[in-house]
Amino acid sequence: MYTFLLSKIEVGSHLYVELTDNLHFHAETVFVSTLVVGVVCLFLILGTSDLQKIPGDLQNLTEVVYETVKSIAVTQMGPSYYSQFLPFIATIFLFVLGSNWAGALIPWKLIELPEGELSAPTNDINTTACLALLTSLSYFFAGFKIKGIGYFKRYVKPALFLLPINIVEDFTKPLSLNFRLFGNVVADELTVAVICSLVPFIVPVPIMMLGLFASSIQALIFATLAANYIGEVIE
Amino acid sequence: MVDSIVSAASVVAAAIAVGFAGLGPGIGQGNAAGQAVEGIARQPEAEGKIRGTLLLSLAFMESLTIYGLVVALSLLFANPFTG
Numbered sequence: 001m002y003t004f005l006l007s008k009i010e011v012g013s014h015l016y017v018e019l020t021d022n023l024h025f026h027a028e029t030v031f032v033s034t035l036v037v038g039v040v041c042l043f044l045i046l047g048t049s050d051l052q053k054i055p056g057d058l059q060n061l062t063e064v065v066y067e068t069v070k071s072i073a074v075t076q077m078g079p080s081y082y083s084q085f086l087p088f089i090a091t092i093f094l095f096v097l098g099s100n101w102a103g104a105l106i107p108w109k110l111i112e113l114p115e116g117e118l119s120a121p122t123n124d125i126n127t128t129a130c131l132a133l134l135t136s137l138s139y140f141f142a143g144f145k146i147k148g149i150g151y152f153k154r155y156v157k158p159a160l161f162l163l164p165i166n167i168v169e170d171f172t173k174p175l176s177l178n179f180r181l182f183g184n185v186v187a188d189e190l191t192v193a194v195i196c197s198l199v200p201f202i203v204p205v206p207i208m209m210l211g212l213f214a215s216s217i218q219a220l221i222f223a224t225l226a227a228n229y230i231g232e233v234i235e
Numbered sequence: 236m237v238d239s240i241v242s243a244a245s246v247v248a249a250a251i252a253v254g255f256a257g258l259g260p261g262i263g264q265g266n267a268a269g270q271a272v273e274g275i276a277r278q279p280e281a282e283g284k285i286r287g288t289l290l291l292s293l294a295f296m297e298s299l300t301i302y303g304l305v306v307a308l309s310l311l312f313a314n315p316f317t318g
Contacts (some may be wrong), residue, residue, distance in 0.1 A: 091249065176298070183301030214294075221294045 033121035075225035093223035100215030249307035256303020
């Protein structure tokens, strides 16, 4: 639609790669998310490969990340169960943070695509839907693993007449997680794009900084909510 | 003809969706921030904790606005009623 120096407004256009008649995927989303996974893995491997008593810069950063994620997990799930679900929470946190920042920090416009645009993977609703569904799968799994069949008692608490609401909640949880992340990332990018179309010089920079801050908060929120849902099931 | 009416209605609906979705969370966020400032003024040493909780709850309120925004965006860019 509108072309700018480093980015442009495009909602809902993707670079489709057809595998079969019914199966196709969004190439730019898959590419950037693979890149993010690679960068996060590299960071963690480098940060933890050569552990020192007096940590260097990279190890310090890794420790800060670990402490953050651990404090999220401990406050939401309690000290006795958190360690089983810490890897999941940490994965969600790092992936969401990495993909949000990948969309904002890397000038993707320099790479031309025939259709669609390289940007944050979380800007595609399929990525966030997948993360949200993984979250709900993991809290079902957590409930069955720790409570066994007694998991279903949760649905008639605190009273029997709340049963329909509790069942509906299982569907609204992933839906709201999904829309929250997707909407926030798209809103950030749209705000920057609109400001860029008005004043494409210096003025958008504070908005971009705000976007960076907001997307890190979103990663925190997503991880906190995932931990909270798991914690609420196993408590 | 019908198509243009649908488009016009969608644009108006998108504007209304974002407008009203911004109204409630705006009031809520104002309340929350005011209370947080009060809390910090009363107990300046608890500032870090209050700030963390405030940011988290602001983001939750923000997500309500975002739901309105998602509805507006789908009306503008992925409208199921036109063509």
